[in-house]
Amino acid sequence: MLAEPSASSRSVQGLPIHRTSTRPVPRPRTGDDQPAPSSAGTRYWPRLLAVLAVLACVTRIPSFVWPVWNPDEGFLATQARMLGSGGELYETVVDRKPPLVPWLYQGAFALFGDDSLVPLKILAIAAVFLTAALLAALARRRWGDGAGRTAGILSVLLSIGLNPEDTQAATFEVFMLPCTAAAMWCADRRRWGCAGLAVAAAFLTKQTGAAVLLPVLWLLWQSGRPRGALLRLAAGGLAPLLAAALVTTPTGFLFWTVTGSGAYASFAGSELHVLFRALGNTALLTVACAGVLQPIVRVLRIARTGAADLWLWLGSSTAAVCLGFHFFGHYYLQLIPPLVLLGTAALQILPRVWLPTALLTTACTCVFFLVWGLLTPRPELAHAARVAAAVQARTQPGDRVLIWGIHPETYWLADRVPASRFLTAGLLTNYSGGRNGPQVGEKYAVRGGWTTFREEMTTRPPALVVDDARGKPYGVERVKGLRKALERGGYQRAGVVGGTVLYERSGPG
Numbered sequence: 385m386l387a388e389p390s391a392s393s394r395s396v397q398g399l400p401i402h403r404t405s406t407r408p409v410p411r412p413r414t415g416d417d418q419p420a421p422s423s424a425g426t427r428y429w430p431r432l433l434a435v436l437a438v439l440a441c442v443t444r445i446p447s448f449v450w451p452v453w454n455p456d457e458g459f460l461a462t463q464a465r466m467l468g469s470g471g472e473l474y475e476t477v478v479d480r481k482p483p484l485v486p487w488l489y490q491g492a493f494a495l496f497g498d499d500s501l502v503p504l505k506i507l508a509i510a511a512v513f514l515t516a517a518l519l520a521a522l523a524r525r526r527w528g529d530g531a532g533r534t535a536g537i538l539s540v541l542l543s544i545g546l547n548p549e550d551t552q553a554a555t556f557e558v559f560m561l562p563c564t565a566a567a568m569w570c571a572d573r574r575r576w577g578c579a580g581l582a583v584a585a586a587f588l589t590k591q592t593g594a595a596v597l598l599p600v601l602w603l604l605w606q607s608g609r610p611r612g613a614l615l616r617l618a619a620g621g622l623a624p625l626l627a628a629a630l631v632t633t634p635t636g637f638l639f640w641t642v643t644g645s646g647a648y649a650s651f652a653g654s655e656l657h658v659l660f661r662a663l664g665n666t667a668l669l670t671v672a673c674a675g676v677l678q679p680i681v682r683v684l685r686i687a688r689t690g691a692a693d694l695w696l697w698l699g700s701s702t703a704a705v706c707l708g709f710h711f712f713g714h715y716y717l718q719l720i721p722p723l724v725l726l727g728t729a730a731l732q733i734l735p736r737v738w739l740p741t742a743l744l745t746t747a748c749t750c751v752f753f754l755v756w757g758l759l760t761p762r763p764e765l766a767h768a769a770r771v772a773a774a775v776q777a778r779t780q781p782g783d784r785v786l787i788w789g790i791h792p793e794t795y796w797l798a799d800r801v802p803a804s805r806f807l808t809a810g811l812l813t814n815y816s817g818g819r820n821g822p823q824v825g826e827k828y829a830v831r832g833g834w835t836t837f838r839e840e841m842t843t844r845p846p847a848l849v850v851d852d853a854r855g856k857p858y859g860v861e862r863v864k865g866l867r868k869a870l871e872r873g874g875y876q877r878a879g880v881v882g883g884t885v886l887y888e889r890s891g892p893g
Contacts, residue, residue: 447757492505565721566585580620786848791808
């Protein structure tokens with residue numbers, strides 16, 4: 385059980401803070417003069433870290449129920465196999481994401497084999513645990529021992545507060561959050577070079593991780609010595625980016641992580657569908673965070689009394705969620721760390737009765753999402769498994785296969801080599817996340833994509849082509865370039881699996 389916040393964590397220089405008090409909350413300390421903890425420190429961290437580790441393991445039990453949770457995991461697993469077989473990132477293996485998570489998958493596959501994602505799921509538990517520990521350290525430094533415990537526990541409980549497909553997958557946002565929390569932890573202690581490294585790591589995990597730079601810069605400005613600190617922050621941030629660009633390819637790195645997603649980052653196409661998704665995921669997160677949102681709303685005045693960096697963190701993260709106008713559920717995970725700290729700050733001002741209420745409410749919603757994750761059916765995964773079995777039956781190991789769809793996990797489940805560097809039809813048609821409006825088609829593909837794709841189909845034609853569109857606007861009948869490629873290659877319709885059409889190569893067209 386959590387201990388009640390100590391008296392010192394509810395006071396400012398000996399002056400008690402009550403619900404009706406008009407005294408300001410002290411500005412968060414950002415220097416090296418860390419306040420002494422309010423209770424014995426020798427047992428504090430071992431006990432808290434043990435609790436956080438247990439909670440992280442329990443809340444992520446559903447991640448082990450299914451071999452793969454969403455297409456992002458399938459994409460990363462297939463990428464890692466290609467990289468492990470000699471592929472080059474941003475050349476023969478491409479995606480609109482930075483390199484850290486593909487490299488993480490590649491490393492795990494090299495150590496433990498590529499037929500299971502269990503090692504990555506364990507690493508995801510470690511990422512949730514590390515995020516919670518860093519937030520606990522931030523809260524303890526600012527408001528005392530009780531606040532540290534509160535922030536750490538809330539962080540783990542809220543980490544699964546969305547659709548299980550978004551929270552239980554070992555993908556970009558899960559590994560990005562400890563980097564963003566580390567950036568704030570370092571900035572809070574004026575370790576500007578390390579803060580820059582953490583911001584760079586967040587960006588290299590997912591581009592929107594760079595949103596944490598805004599509150600870091602605020603803390604730097606508040607520190608009162610911006611010149612040398614700014615240089616250290618810039619050096620720490622730029623060095624990893626330059627290294628990643630040189631290790632891959634500078635032009636490819638820049639194109640695939642920054643400049644090559646113009647058509648993808650657009651609101652046009654399926655506006656109503658995207659709006660409903662945004663409202664739905666916002667509602668889910670609101671339910672999950674009900675225990676911390678009530679205290680935050682109750683004491684909004686903390687925005688003027690020492691939590692400006694946290695509000696900047698929440699605001700920049702909200703902008704990052706909106707960037708690209710897709711509003712996928714896993715985007716919303718970026719909001720959880722600042723909400724946890726704002727909620728913890730609010731609970732230090734309110735009467736003590738608010739703390740158990742907030743924790744109980746959050747625990748109940750966590751149980752709901754945990755049960756959802758354990759019991760939710762996965763019809764798309766079942767379909768992908770059936771298609772993968774059909775692919776295995778019609779091809780030999782080592783045969784190249786083209787899965788024309790948005791479920792690259794089929795490659796991984798079938799254990800077959802992709803015939804193209806473009807692992808989803810979305811890269812060649814701009815179809816993504818249900819977008820089926822005017823901006824789906826060959827002319828919205830990534831620049832130069834169709835030239836490269838036609839060359840791949842001509843020089844090394846796949847033994848089997850799988851049209852997994854199932855009526856969506858990127859099917860063979862609607863994409864002239866793919867239809868012509870099948871005709872030239874002499875592909876004939878060979879079967880149907882749950883609406884997915886298989887084409888076998890019978891000879892030159």
